[in-house]
Amino acid sequence: MRFIRGEGGHSIPRPRRVGSAAALAIAALGYAAASGAKNTSNGYNLPPGVTDLSRDMYALHMEVFWICVGIAVVVFGAMIYSLLKFRKSQGAVPDTTMIHSTKVEVIWTIIPVVILVVMAIPAAELILKMEDSRNSGLSIRVTGYQWKWEYQYMDAAEGIDFFSTLARPSNFARQLHSGVDPNKVDNYLLEVDKPMVIPSGTKVRLLLTSQDVIHAWWVPDFGAKRSVIPGYVNELWFKVDAGKEGTYQGQCAALCGRDHGFMPVVVTVLTPDDFQKWVAEQKAALKQPAAAGQESPAAPAQPPRTAQVALQ
Amino acid sequence: MANVHSADTAHDDHHDEPAKGIKRWLFATNHKDIGTMYLVFSLIMFFIGGAMAMVIRAELFKPGLQLVQPEFFNQMTTNHALIMIFGAVMPAFVGLANWMIPIQIGAPDMALPRMNNFSFWILPFAFALLLSTLFVPGGAAAGGWTLYPPLSLQTGDAFPMIIFAIHMLGASSIMGAINVIVTIMNMRAPGMNLLKMPMFCWSWLITAYLLIAVMPVLAGAVTMLLTDHYFKTSFFNAAGGGDPVMFEHIFWFFGHPEVYIMILPAFGIISEILPTFSRKPLFGATSMIYAIASIAFLSFIVWGHHMFVDGMPLAAQLFYMMSTMLIAVPTGVKVFNWTATMWKGSLSFEPPMLFALSFLFLFTIGGFSGVMLAIVPVDFQYNQTYFVVAHFHYVLVPGAVFAIMAAVYYWLPKWTGHMYSMSLAKWHFWLSTIFVNVLFFPQHFLGLAGMPRRIPDYAVQFTDWNMVSSIGGFGFGLSQILFAIIVVQCARGGAKASSLVWDGARPVGLEWTLPSPAPYHSFTTAPNIE
Numbered sequence: 001m002r003f004i005r006g007e008g009g010h011s012i013p014r015p016r017r018v019g020s021a022a023a024l025a026i027a028a029l030g031y032a033a034a035s036g037a038k039n040t041s042n043g044y045n046l047p048p049g050v051t052d053l054s055r056d057m058y059a060l061h062m063e064v065f066w067i068c069v070g071i072a073v074v075v076f077g078a079m080i081y082s083l084l085k086f087r088k089s090q091g092a093v094p095d096t097t098m099i100h101s102t103k104v105e106v107i108w109t110i111i112p113v114v115i116l117v118v119m120a121i122p123a124a125e126l127i128l129k130m131e132d133s134r135n136s137g138l139s140i141r142v143t144g145y146q147w148k149w150e151y152q153y154m155d156a157a158e159g160i161d162f163f164s165t166l167a168r169p170s171n172f173a174r175q176l177h178s179g180v181d182p183n184k185v186d187n188y189l190l191e192v193d194k195p196m197v198i199p200s201g202t203k204v205r206l207l208l209t210s211q212d213v214i215h216a217w218w219v220p221d222f223g224a225k226r227s228v229i230p231g232y233v234n235e236l237w238f239k240v241d242a243g244k245e246g247t248y249q250g251q252c253a254a255l256c257g258r259d260h261g262f263m264p265v266v267v268t269v270l271t272p273d274d275f276q277k278w279v280a281e282q283k284a285a286l287k288q289p290a291a292a293g294q295e296s297p298a299a300p301a302q303p304p305r306t307a308q309v310a311l312q
Numbered sequence: 313m314a315n316v317h318s319a320d321t322a323h324d325d326h327h328d329e330p331a332k333g334i335k336r337w338l339f340a341t342n343h344k345d346i347g348t349m350y351l352v353f354s355l356i357m358f359f360i361g362g363a364m365a366m367v368i369r370a371e372l373f374k375p376g377l378q379l380v381q382p383e384f385f386n387q388m389t390t391n392h393a394l395i396m397i398f399g400a401v402m403p404a405f406v407g408l409a410n411w412m413i414p415i416q417i418g419a420p421d422m423a424l425p426r427m428n429n430f431s432f433w434i435l436p437f438a439f440a441l442l443l444s445t446l447f448v449p450g451g452a453a454a455g456g457w458t459l460y461p462p463l464s465l466q467t468g469d470a471f472p473m474i475i476f477a478i479h480m481l482g483a484s485s486i487m488g489a490i491n492v493i494v495t496i497m498n499m500r501a502p503g504m505n506l507l508k509m510p511m512f513c514w515s516w517l518i519t520a521y522l523l524i525a526v527m528p529v530l531a532g533a534v535t536m537l538l539t540d541h542y543f544k545t546s547f548f549n550a551a552g553g554g555d556p557v558m559f560e561h562i563f564w565f566f567g568h569p570e571v572y573i574m575i576l577p578a579f580g581i582i583s584e585i586l587p588t589f590s591r592k593p594l595f596g597a598t599s600m601i602y603a604i605a606s607i608a609f610l611s612f613i614v615w616g617h618h619m620f621v622d623g624m625p626l627a628a629q630l631f632y633m634m635s636t637m638l639i640a641v642p643t644g645v646k647v648f649n650w651t652a653t654m655w656k657g658s659l660s661f662e663p664p665m666l667f668a669l670s671f672l673f674l675f676t677i678g679g680f681s682g683v684m685l686a687i688v689p690v691d692f693q694y695n696q697t698y699f700v701v702a703h704f705h706y707v708l709v710p711g712a713v714f715a716i717m718a719a720v721y722y723w724l725p726k727w728t729g730h731m732y733s734m735s736l737a738k739w740h741f742w743l744s745t746i747f748v749n750v751l752f753f754p755q756h757f758l759g760l761a762g763m764p765r766r767i768p769d770y771a772v773q774f775t776d777w778n779m780v781s782s783i784g785g786f787g788f789g790l791s792q793i794l795f796a797i798i799v800v801q802c803a804r805g806g807a808k809a810s811s812l813v814w815d816g817a818r819p820v821g822l823e824w825t826l827p828s829p830a831p832y833h834s835f836t837t838a839p840n841i842e
Contacts, residue, residue, distance in 0.1 A: 014524035044757035231550020261767030
């Protein structure tokens with residue numbers, strides 16, 4: 001599935017205008033896609049999501065939920081029946097001999113064990129699947145900072161490296177006493193200046209680490225969450241279904257200090273063809289060092305090592 | 313509880329009547345006085361921690377920051393947790409233990425009365441120190457009550473103060489636990505063998521061992537944080553060859569048993585109250601004891617379930633999932649036994665029973681979400697969201713806190729000699745039960761829909777449920793003022809309580825053989841148990 005191989009052979013879509021046109025195009029892509037953000041949660045339940053794993057998680061969640069509902073009906077039913085039937089005010093006489101029964105106690109020890117095994121087997125199968133990160137088509141190194149994300153692409157997209165921070169409209173609106181109504185801000189707190197971009201239909205593997213404190217990278221619709229820990233490289237994978245292109249949103253999921261609530265995770269999913277174009281645009285932008293100084297606000301300052309990678 | 317009963321029997325070593333004024337409390341060695349101080353202290357902390365929760369819910373009422381800066385919000389969440397856990401729930405259980413254990417086992421007092429005094433009087437100082445951190449440069453701890461490094465190392469001047477406060481709390485808890493164990497092991501009345509011992513004492517005996525096992529672990533963890541911060545060690549500093557995840561392992565090795573420290577005595581209380589108001593002995597008493605012991609044992613081998621998303625070997629994920637799910641078995645046994653206790657009983661619905669029933673239903677809901685959280689693959693979606701917040705508040709508020717309130721309503725007439733206002737207490741019950749669900753149930757939805765916990769502001773799609781939850785929060789908070797009023801009223805006066813208090817109180821509970829209020833030295837001569 002390594003479709004982004006052979007970068008030189010592909011026609012690189014040229015910027016229509018000189019200078020920072022590429023950066024503007026990227027910005028436009030980011031914002032346009034973000035305003036059409038998708039969220040498969042109905043507002044009170046887990047999102048079924050757009051990956052194999054997220055659907056499996058959702059199915060398991062619903063299975064366990066309905067088992068719990070079933071148990072609740074039986075247990076709460078027995079409790080409510082007792083509350084209604086055995087009331088002193090209605091002349092109930094206590095059966096004080098009913099204090100022990102080995103038989104029922106064994107039964108209600110064994111039945112829960114069986115139910116738990118029923119739940120544990122599909123769970124174990126899914127864990128095995130989640131842990132299998134082999135044969136990925138694209139790897140991205142994710143680094144957490146207080147309070148932004150850095151995405152460094154590997155494999156055929158090697159060299160692309162950028163930061164992703166809360167978009168300015170949200171960042172302005174979220175200040176104490178800003179006077180801005182969050183309801184009037186597009187994708188309030190869930191929009192970034194430059195989202196991660198990935199291809200659909202491709203197994204994407206993330207390698208996550210942190211430069212300061214513990215963060216957690218999470219996109220609910222991908223069923224993808226993993227802690228981002230200094231000194232560790234954690235691994236995570238997901239494969240967004242073909243046809244589910246769009247922008248997906250999540251947030252940092254581990255308390256990481258003052259602005260923990262303000263470091264969203266936004267991922268734009270493109271078709272493999274569009275992704276290749278995006279990669280080409282990014283690389284073209286990297287090869288124009290003169291333009292670097294004039295880049296639009298959408299492309300924040302690049303760390304020095306990006307330039308080194310670009311030179312290689 | 314200003315009401316004091318003077319014992320009739322002469323006694324050489326002790327004063328039969330308490331000292332007058334402040335000395336009675338400062339130099340208290342009497343288990344009832346110390347128990348009272350613990351309970352009053354716990355109630356004060358409950359309101360301080362509750363005020364912090366009100367700040368949290370007010371800020372979360374609608375999206376956007378309206379009231380506080382994010383840093384202060386984080387201080388509120390962190391200190392709300394520390395105060396409610398170490399200041400409200402744990403001292404309340406110790407207070408109940410102080411009051412009830414000597415009475416229930418037929419002893420005159422706790423075994424180690426001066427240590428008892430010390431373990432209480434540490435607490436006001438520890439919490440004065442903890443609360444004073446709100447006013448030091450850099451503010452109070454804001455990295456969550458779990459104190460995960462490296463974030464917790466970014467705390468300002470408050471850092472060593474918090475660690476010292478935690479050390480003091482740990483010392484207090486360990487002394488309290490030693491006192492419980494020594495009292496139960498040595499001071500039972502003749503004939504009171506362990507299997508005849510009331511459930512509340514049993515649950516506390518096991519809890520006390522958990523406390524002694526894990527509080528030193530917490531002390532070690534925070535001391536390592538301290539040396540990392542000030543003495544250039546690198547226990548948890550990756551740059552120095554240390555391991556931040558090791559802190560999580562050590563913390564949760566403490567933290568998970570700690571969770572059961574806050575619920576096992578509640579199990580004991582419910583096992584006392586349900587039989588009384590069902591007028592029927594506890595069903596399966598022996599299996600109840602085994603269930604508590606099993607839960608206590610399992611609590612030591614499940615800590616990894618707090619850390620699934622941190623990256624864990626496959627085998628460890630499977631192990632922690634299975635061991636965690638296993639906890640549902642003894643917990644289920646307890647719920648089934650409680651239900652069987654009511655079955656074919658003769659139920660009446662006084663305030664203690666109402667709170668116990670609320671516990672039974674709502675704690676079970678917390679148990680269901682607990683089972684769901686144990687399932688590793690879906691835990692990846694639930695972890696660090698409001699679903700977790702809903703889960704642990706269901707087991708801690710309508711779980712532990714309601715059990716404490718049930719216990720207070722159950723034994724308050726025995727302590728004060730007065731009946732409290734039944735109608736006010738029923739109002740308190742209904743308001744609490746309704747609002748606690750309005751407060752916490754929508755948080756399940758928020759978490760599932762993707763709202764992370766510990767955030768001061770949220771995306772607009774989470775607005776509706778947050779508003780509902782906040783309204784529930786304010787309602788619940790205000791309802792608790794009623795509780796304070798009822799307790800104070802009852803301490804000051806009211807209809808005289810009989811020695812049995814509740815007509816369903818079984819004669820086997822020794823507390824009901826004493827007059828109400830119980831004499832200052834409970835049993836100066838040991839009662840004979842047949």
